[in-house]
Every structure is written in C-alpha cells, then in structure tokens.
Amino acid sequence: MDKDRSKVINIAKPRYNKEFTKQYDYLMVCNDIIGSIITYIERNNFLELEIKMSEEEIREFEKADDFQKWLVDNGFKDAIYNAYYVDIFRNLLFDFHSFFYASLEAISKNKTSLAFTLLRKPFKDILGTLEWIYVDKINFIDCFVNGRAKDLEITKNKAEEISTKISSLRKVSNFFELRFEKEEDISLENYWNNSTHLITTRGKYKTKDGNINFLFLNEEERKDLAKYYYKIVPVIMQYAVELIVELFEDIINAPKATKIMNKLLRYSDYGDATNSKILKRLLEDGILYICKECDQINKITMEDKERLKEHIIECKHCGNILYTFDYNIFEWGSIEEKLNFNM
Numbered sequence: 001m002d003k004d005r006s007k008v009i010n011i012a013k014p015r016y017n018k019e020f021t022k023q024y025d026y027l028m029v030c031n032d033i034i035g036s037i038i039t040y041i042e043r044n045n046f047l048e049l050e051i052k053m054s055e056e057e058i059r060e061f062e063k064a065d066d067f068q069k070w071l072v073d074n075g076f077k078d079a080i081y082n083a084y085y086v087d088i089f090r091n092l093l094f095d096f097h098s099f100f101y102a103s104l105e106a107i108s109k110n111k112t113s114l115a116f117t118l119l120r121k122p123f124k125d126i127l128g129t130l131e132w133i134y135v136d137k138i139n140f141i142d143c144f145v146n147g148r149a150k151d152l153e154i155t156k157n158k159a160e161e162i163s164t165k166i167s168s169l170r171k172v173s174n175f176f177e178l179r180f181e182k183e184e185d186i187s188l189e190n191y192w193n194n195s196t197h198l199i200t201t202r203g204k205y206k207t208k209d210g211n212i213n214f215l216f217l218n219e220e221e222r223k224d225l226a227k228y229y230y231k232i233v234p235v236i237m238q239y240a241v242e243l244i245v246e247l248f249e250d251i252i253n254a255p256k257a258t259k260i261m262n263k264l265l266r267y268s269d270y271g272d273a274t275n276s277k278i279l280k281r282l283l284e285d286g287i288l289y290i291c292k293e294c295d296q297i298n299k300i301t302m303e304d305k306e307r308l309k310e311h312i313i314e315c316k317h318c319g320n321i322l323y324t325f326d327y328n329i330f331e332w333g334s335i336e337e338k339l340n341f342n343m
C-alpha cells in the first residue's frame with residue numbers, strides 16, 4: 001500500500017462546490033478501487049492463457065487456419081472464452097476508470113458540460129456491457145466471437161431486458177431510469193445528451209428557442225448541476241463498484257474473509273457520503289483482522305468508525321497503521337486460513 005496516497009486524498013479537494021467534498025472523496029475512492037483491480041489483474045498473470053495439449057494436438061493446432069475455431073472445436077472453448085473474458089473485463093475497467101476520473105476532475109473544476117459528457121460512456125455503455133456479462137457471460141462472449149459488432153450494442157431494449165435480470169439476481173436497482181430513460185425528468189440521459197449536443201430536438205429536454213445547450217450557464221445553474229451530479233453519481237457509482245468487485249472476486253476466486261473485509265471498507269466510505277446506516281450494522285458484531293506487523297488478532301468495532309472513515313486501521317496491540325484506500329486483496333488474503341474463518 002502506497003502511504004503517500006493519504007496526502008494525495010487530502011490535497012485533491014474539489015476547487016468549486018466544496019460542500020460536496022465528502023461525495024467527491026467517495027467517488028475518488030470508488031474509482032481507485034477500480035484502478036487497484038486493473039493493476040491486480042495485470043500483475044498476477046490473469047491475462048495469460050495457458051492451455052495444456054498433447055503432442056498430437058499441438059501438431060493439429062499448428063496446421064489450423066483459424067486457431068480460434070480450432071480451439072473451440074477441440075475442447076478448449078472454456079479456456080479461450082475465459083481468456084477473452086478477462087481481457088475484455090480488464091479493458092472495460094480501464095476505459096471506465098479513465099473516463100470517470102476525467103469526469104470527476106471536470107466537475108471539481110466547474111467544467112460542467114464536460115463532466116456530464118464524460119459520464120455517458122462509463123455509466124451507459126461500459127456498465128451496460130458489464131451487466132450483460134454479469135447476467136450471461138457465455139452469451140456475451142458468444143456474441144463477441146461469432147456475432148456482428150452491432151449485436152454488442154447496449155440499446156435501450158437490451159438494457160431494459162438486462163435490468164430485469166439484474167433486479168431479480170441482485171435484489172437491487174441498477175438505476176435503469178436514470179441511465180436510459182429520456183422521459184424521466186431527472187434522468188442522466190437528458191443531461192449528457194444536452195451536454196454533448198449544442199442543440200437537441202427531441203425528448204423532454206429539447207433546446208428552447210433562443211438558447212444553446214449548456215452554453216450560457218450562470219453560476220447558479222452550474223451550482224445546481226453540480227448538486228445534481230454529487231447526488232446522483234455516488235449512488236450509481238456505488239452500484240457499479242459492487243457489481244465490478246463481484247465479477248473481480250469471481251475471477252480471482254477471492255477468500256470469503258477478503259470479501260467481507262473489503263465490503264466493510266467500501267461501505268464505510270459509502271455511508272459517510274450518503275448517510276447510509278449500513279456501516280453501523282456491519283460494525284455492530286465487530287470484524288476480525290490480523291495485524292501484519294505483530295500477527296495479533298484485532299476486532300474492528302463501532303469505536304473504530306471514525307478512523308475507518310479516514311481510511312486508517314490502527315492495530316490495538318502494536319499501533320501499526322494500515323491505509324485502506326484500494327481493494328485490499330494483498331492485506332487480507334491470508335486472514336481466512338489464520339483465523340479458520342467459516343462464513
């Protein structure tokens with residue numbers, strides 16, 4: 001863990017609309033979690049494809065005109081599909097992370113139009129594709145390998161179909177109306193359409209006569225838009241991060257203790273930004289962890305809440321400090337075997 005990150009977090013405050021610093025910090029942490037997942041996949045060889053073949057299979061493979069087809073037809077479909085999947089997942093996250101970072105940077109500097117425009121790709125196209133992967137990974141890869149590019153498009157109809165499946169699988173809303181529904185007053189769909197185009201001629205938010213979208217915003221209007229951004233974006237980002245983390249934990253086959261610990265850290269930030277009570281519920285029973293410095297067992301409880309919000313866990317035995325910005329897979333990976341966790 002890079003300890004200098006604490007300094008970065010403290011310096012990187014929004015320049016405008018400072019009353020939303022908590023929400024800004026939370027969004028930055030969410031994006032850092034995604035960044036740490038990308039790094040983990042790259043550094044731990046999850047992008048390498050290893051296939052064991054007999055000598056005869058190797059001879060046949062080398063003769064094949066279409067190596068992909070040969071692998072699929074000769075019993076290696078799972079291996080090659082999984083390799084495609086991890087590569088696609090990593091690259092989707094990379095784009096999500098870059099666009100979202102730029103959007104957050106823009107809103108923090110009052111570049112309102114740019115901030116909304118940059119949200120469209122991560123929240124609509126990329127998140128929509130990740131949701132498709134979540135509900136039916138094989139179907140998505142089949143389309144990618146055998147279908148037309150057009151089949152991969154996240155249309156409103158497709159998104160609606162996927163949303164229904166997400167609701168029944170995850171028991172949470174995926175904010176379909178906020179991301180895809182033009183008819184909803186508060187839908188982001190209207191905001192990023194207006195910020196992308198100077199003139200819009202359809203839907204509820206068509207450009208008024210004598211105006212040009214987002215071109216003549218006064219300070220009060222910019223403030224209202226920032227208020228809207230910091231209210232809506234954290235809830236969608238929270239949903240996105242939970243979905244992404246679940247896909248990631250499945251790829252690396254994360255231990256249960258690691259999952260629980262990271263969930264606690266994520267919710268400590270979310271609760272702070274949105275006044276959710278979920279952190280309180282998680283801390284009531286206390287969460288166990290082992291200090292890497294002194295190897296002693298600690299119990300994190302309600303009294304540690306404030307420090308958790310500062311991204312710090314302090315060992316009660318030796319005082320060693322752990323900074324908790326990212327997905328902390330490295331810190332928590334060995335807990336399960338040591339404590340003989342059974343959750």
Ligand SMILES: [Zn+2]
Pocket residue numbers: 291292293294295296315316317318319320
């Ligand atoms: Zn310790």
